[in-house]
Amino acid sequence: MNTSLFELFKIGIGPSSSHTVGPMRAALRFVQTLTEADLLQRTSSITVDLYGSLALTGIGHGTDGAILLGLLGEAPDTIDSATIPTLLAAIRTTGTLTLGGTQPIRFVEAEHLHFNRSQMYPTPGATTHPNGVKFSASDSLGTLLSEGIFYSIGGGFILSQAEYEIQQSANAPASTRTVPYPFASAHDLLTTAATNSLTIAELLLANECALLSDSTLNIKRPAFLSVIPDGDLRLRDAPTTSEDKIRSGILALWQVMRESTERGIATEGILPGGLNVRRRAHRLAERLNTIGSTDPLAPIDWVTVFAMAVNEENAAGGRVVTAPTNGAAGVIPAIAHYYLRFTEGSAEEKEAGLIRYFLTAAAIGILYKENASISGAEVGCQGEVGVACSMAAGGLVAALNGTNAQIEHAAEIAMEHNLGMTCDPIGGLVQIPCIERNGMGAVKAINASRMAMHETGDHKLSLDQVIATMYQTGLDMQSRYKETSLAGLALNIIEC
Incomplete structure (x- = not known):
């Protein structure tokens, strides 16, 4: 047993856990990886590519807004939902997004947020989860600094490309969590x-x-x-x-x-x-x-x-x-x-x-x-x-x-x-x-x-x-x- 009750039941915002909460968490996690790698202040632009179901129903499910909020450094369980319209309007009006709440970058959705409706997965030819998103961070010269692929696997849960591959592997390692009464089936x-x-x-x-x-x-x-x-x-x-x-x-x-x-x-x-x-x-x-x-x-x-x-x-x-x-x-x-x-x-x-x-x-x-x-x-x-x-x-x-x-x-x-x-x-x-x-x-x-x-x-x-x-x-x-x-x-x- 790897999952906690408090992971299965978690506070978020609508309209979708896999298309709103998950992408928002993925965007926030990518920003955190930039911070941990000392790349946040060097980042001048972010490009986001949505695939599969995220691309096909993302507009109706609020995926676009969720991505922007996550890049701002907001989390679905703590954001004040009353502030969401104002936060999104500011980005869309000014064409500027404050990455992680500290690093202003130019962000115009038509240029930087792509809905790849004709491509199911981030990696062509691969068969992975149909809720894929790829983040690419570049510096002022256009040099790629970091790239991250995530999958929103349902219920607001997300996995990185590496985590997903490990999970799907026949030799996936056992959970490191220890409970007194583990169970793998009913x-x-x-x-x-x-x-x-x-x-x-x-x-x-x-x-x-x-x-x-x-x-x-x-x-x-x-x-x-x-x-x-x-x-x-x-x-x-x-x-x-x-x-x-x-x-x-x-x-x-x-x-x-x-x-x-x-x-x-x-x-x-x-x-x-x-x-x-x-x-x-x-x-x-x-x-x-x-x-x-x-x-x-x-x-x-x-x-x-x-x-x-x-x-x-x-x-x-x-x-x-x-x-x-x-x-x-x-x-x-x-x-x-x-x-x-x-x-x-x-x-x-x-x-x-x-x-x-x-x-x-x-x-x-x-x-x-x-x-x-x-x-x-x-x-x-x-x-x-x-x-x-x-x-x-x-x-x-x-x-x-x-x-x-x-x-x-x-x-x-x-x-x-x-x-x-x-x-x-x-x-x-x-x-x-x-x-x-x-x-x-x-x-x-x-x-x-x-x-x-x-x-x-x-x-x-x-x-x-x-x-x-x-x-x-x-x-x-x-x-x-x-x-x-x-x-x-x-x-x-x-x-x-």
């Missing part, structure tokens, strides 16, 4: 948990505690929150134990999710991008508040509202938590809201259940990330909303005190019925069908958890088998159905 996870008489949540909590001091993580975990039944958070004493630090860090992530849900429900208007898609979460929430609890399916309607609210915020470039991606960011918080609002339990029970929910969902997400993919550009939307649905289904079973076997079964059911889902955003925007798809994914997660908890005995398909099937299905899928906006709904919008 079978490992269930076996290790059973051997040590642990729930999946307890197992992952122990692993996260071990990772607290891992210097390779560099994760900020705010630690001062607790939850009350309606989902609100309150201040409490700073935790002292490792377990309390992890729990409080999880609740801090939940706070960001909750805030993005609230903003999404409160905000009306048209989403940016040119499709003139109207925000619907506010109107749907008003209707549900009007009818009250007279409709027995109102809780399901609220789940849809919660999920759509988050993804409308994401589509507008707001702050969300990758779960495991921005395009699928609404499913996990929607089911958390459902658990807190529509199930029984005291404040203490709800807080404990919410922690179990996130820990278990993370364990499932780690399996997908490490054994398949969470990139829509690599495997289609089954790797985004499908994975989020699977994570949420298993997590909800854990929150409701289901068994480890029921958790695995729920996660399997949820993915089984998302297999083959394409990623075909209209206009390259994370709006249609992405926003509604989060609502549907959240409802599927509830169905999957209920089916699993009502079942007794074994089931035919394992989660490992479904993860392998999802990945192979994604590899077999034609690239035009994988976040390129070259087929599917994206092609047929005129006929709709």
